[in-house]
Amino acid sequence: MIEVQHLTKRYGPTTAVDDVSFTVERGEILGFLGPNGAGKTTTMRVLTGYMPPSEGKAIVAGYDVMEQPIEAKRRTGYLPETPPLYPDMTIREYLTFVARIKGVPRAQRKARIDSLMERTRIVDLAHRQCGKLSKGYRQRVGLAQAMMQNPEVLILDEPTAGLDPKQIIETRQLVKELGGDHTVILSTHILPEVSQTCHRVVIINKGRVVAVDTPDNLTARVRGSETMFVQVDAGGADVKTALQAIPGVTQVTGGDAPGTVASFEVNSETGHDVRRDLAATIVRQGWGLLEMRPLRMSLEEIFLHLTTEEAAHE
Amino acid sequence: MSNILAIAHKELKGYFASPIAYIVVGFAAILFGQFFLGLLFFFDRSQLQAGSGFQGPQAVNVNEMLIGPLFLNVSVILLFILPLVTMRIYAEEKRSGTIELLLTSPLTDMQIVMGKFIGALVLYAAMLGISVIHVGFLFTVGNPEWRPIATGYLGMLLMGGAFLSFGLFISSLTRNQIVAGVITFAVLLMFWIVNWTASFAGTTTQAVLNYLSITGHLDDFTKGIVDTTHLVYYLSFIAFSLFLTVRSVDSERWRG
Numbered sequence: 001m002i003e004v005q006h007l008t009k010r011y012g013p014t015t016a017v018d019d020v021s022f023t024v025e026r027g028e029i030l031g032f033l034g035p036n037g038a039g040k041t042t043t044m045r046v047l048t049g050y051m052p053p054s055e056g057k058a059i060v061a062g063y064d065v066m067e068q069p070i071e072a073k074r075r076t077g078y079l080p081e082t083p084p085l086y087p088d089m090t091i092r093e094y095l096t097f098v099a100r101i102k103g104v105p106r107a108q109r110k111a112r113i114d115s116l117m118e119r120t121r122i123v124d125l126a127h128r129q130c131g132k133l134s135k136g137y138r139q140r141v142g143l144a145q146a147m148m149q150n151p152e153v154l155i156l157d158e159p160t161a162g163l164d165p166k167q168i169i170e171t172r173q174l175v176k177e178l179g180g181d182h183t184v185i186l187s188t189h190i191l192p193e194v195s196q197t198c199h200r201v202v203i204i205n206k207g208r209v210v211a212v213d214t215p216d217n218l219t220a221r222v223r224g225s226e227t228m229f230v231q232v233d234a235g236g237a238d239v240k241t242a243l244q245a246i247p248g249v250t251q252v253t254g255g256d257a258p259g260t261v262a263s264f265e266v267n268s269e270t271g272h273d274v275r276r277d278l279a280a281t282i283v284r285q286g287w288g289l290l291e292m293r294p295l296r297m298s299l300e301e302i303f304l305h306l307t308t309e310e311a312a313h314e
Numbered sequence: 315m316s317n318i319l320a321i322a323h324k325e326l327k328g329y330f331a332s333p334i335a336y337i338v339v340g341f342a343a344i345l346f347g348q349f350f351l352g353l354l355f356f357f358d359r360s361q362l363q364a365g366s367g368f369q370g371p372q373a374v375n376v377n378e379m380l381i382g383p384l385f386l387n388v389s390v391i392l393l394f395i396l397p398l399v400t401m402r403i404y405a406e407e408k409r410s411g412t413i414e415l416l417l418t419s420p421l422t423d424m425q426i427v428m429g430k431f432i433g434a435l436v437l438y439a440a441m442l443g444i445s446v447i448h449v450g451f452l453f454t455v456g457n458p459e460w461r462p463i464a465t466g467y468l469g470m471l472l473m474g475g476a477f478l479s480f481g482l483f484i485s486s487l488t489r490n491q492i493v494a495g496v497i498t499f500a501v502l503l504m505f506w507i508v509n510w511t512a513s514f515a516g517t518t519t520q521a522v523l524n525y526l527s528i529t530g531h532l533d534d535f536t537k538g539i540v541d542t543t544h545l546v547y548y549l550s551f552i553a554f555s556l557f558l559t560v561r562s563v564d565s566e567r568w569r570g
Contacts, residue, residue, distance in 0.1 A: 011569075051567045073420040084415035086324070088331035100320035101419045145415070305342040 001026045001183040006056035009042050016042040018207040023026045031198030033186035039207040044155050048078040077151040081158050083142025087131025091141055094130055102149040118145040136167045155188040160192040172197050227295040228266045231290035235260045248272035264299040317421050321429020329437050343444045349387040350448040353380050376458045382536040385466045391472055393502055399494035400481025401432050423560045438474045462538030463494040469535025472548035479555035486562040
């Protein structure tokens with residue numbers, strides 16, 4: 001549905017997006033994750049035909065955004081970071097204007113606008129001026145705008161930025177509902193959002209794609225080794241050495257706190273499940289095994305990990 | 315075409331939803347009235363003098379002595395007012411980010427520019443429409459010829475269109491409204507006074523300077539003459555400005 005090939009965008013001497021490639025399947029929700037200034041907005045602007053790429057190309061709904069911009073734009077809905085509202089217009093006037101320029105046939109306009117206002121819960125405010133709306137409502141009007149011509153592709157730039165928690169949940173729910181019928185790309189720098197709403201994640205940093213995968217796979221991939229958290233009541237015995245002797249264990253940290261109960265983090269090789277051996281060893285020594293659980297790296301950590309690692313390479 | 319009209323309609327709505335339209339049309343009405351009154355008194359005195367046969371013209375013509383000068387005076391107001399109308403057209407869209415909506419909708423740059431131009435032209439026509447009251451008044455008390463009046467309005471529309479198209483272009487270059495307004499005003503003023511130095515220059519330079527003068531081309535229209543030279547001047551001025559605007563909007567994308 002969306003194909004981005006070797007996309008590069010330079011502003012004078014600075015390269016905002018550097019050789020980015022990825023594809024998005026029909027009905028998929030793709031998360032675009034990266035810190036501020038990573039090139040998310042620039043990539044999205046190229047995809048929506050707002051600006052041309054310096055190199056490479058982007059194909060949206062089967063149309064090259066540079067070669068056939070009108071056809072591509074017809075099939076794309078875009079919510080920029082700041083919803084593009086005209087402050088003097090009421091919501092209904094605004095949506096009517098949007099319907100006109102997006103080519104919604106006159107006969108269908110009213111019904112379409114009504115259903116969108118219903119869906120984004122702004123019906124009560126139809127006659128309120130856009131300039132007088134709170135951030136949350138602006139965002140909803142922006143979403144209604146993006147969904148106007150029922151586009152195949154939706155591109156949402158930070159759709160939950162600046163919203164309160166309840167609105168964030170509502171927006172995520174709405175985005176989830178959109179997946180399946182629509183192909184969605186949404187950008188964010190908030191990690192839980194990605195794991196909650198997206199099927200796949202593209203992590204981008206300093207204009208480069210750092211990783212593309214499902215949220216689950218990313219977690220596994222970055223972990224590289226598996227980590228177990230173990231709490232043992234050994235009465236001060238040398239647990240660390242005993243654990244290190246277990247085959248497959250690469251590193252044991254912790255256990256420095258005074259007292260009889262000690263906590264450890266045990267790293268092991270990937271694919272080598274050491275849980276049975278860990279338990280057996282501890283029990284055989286006559287120690288008390290108080291707790292044992294796997295430590296999964298959160299996306300937050302992955303993100304930090306990936307982006308800081310990238311910086312270290314340079 | 316429907317896209318152009320959608321943009322033009324939105325622009326007009328924007329003018330009338332904000333104080334801009336009311337201020338522009340309102341103050342233009344006051345100024346028209348003042349000019350009209352001054353010219354009317356002057357005309358009245360000339361008529362008395364012509365009637366008494368002492369000095370001044372032998373006969374007075376209401377078209378030549380009242381309506382023609384009124385158009386020329388009104389064109390001075392345009393020089394001040396129209397840059398205030400055009401300075402916000404693109405600058406405002408860029409500042410508020412709504413330009414992103416326009417540029418990512420299935421519209422061509424040409425449609426956006428034309429829509430904006432037509433919107434501004436309609437507002438200007440409304441402003442010009444105020445003067446119909448004054449001219450109409452003359453028909454009730456005298457019998458002016460309507461043909462020079464019609465061509466006069468045509469000339470005014472063309473000249474205003476030239477001012478607006480140029481202002482639109484300047485507005486597309488910057489996101490700062492003041493900058494857009496000042497540059498538009500200064501350049502239009504240049505086009506206005508460019509022929510003042512003509513009489514001191516050589517024949518060729520003189521011809522060029524006179525041709526460039528944006529108001530010099532209005533004279534004939536107010537006398538009832540529709541000369542293709544002037545038509546071509548105004549129409550090519552407008553077309554070129556709109557073309558530059560389209561290029562400027564396009565280059566904005568490349569520069570980011």
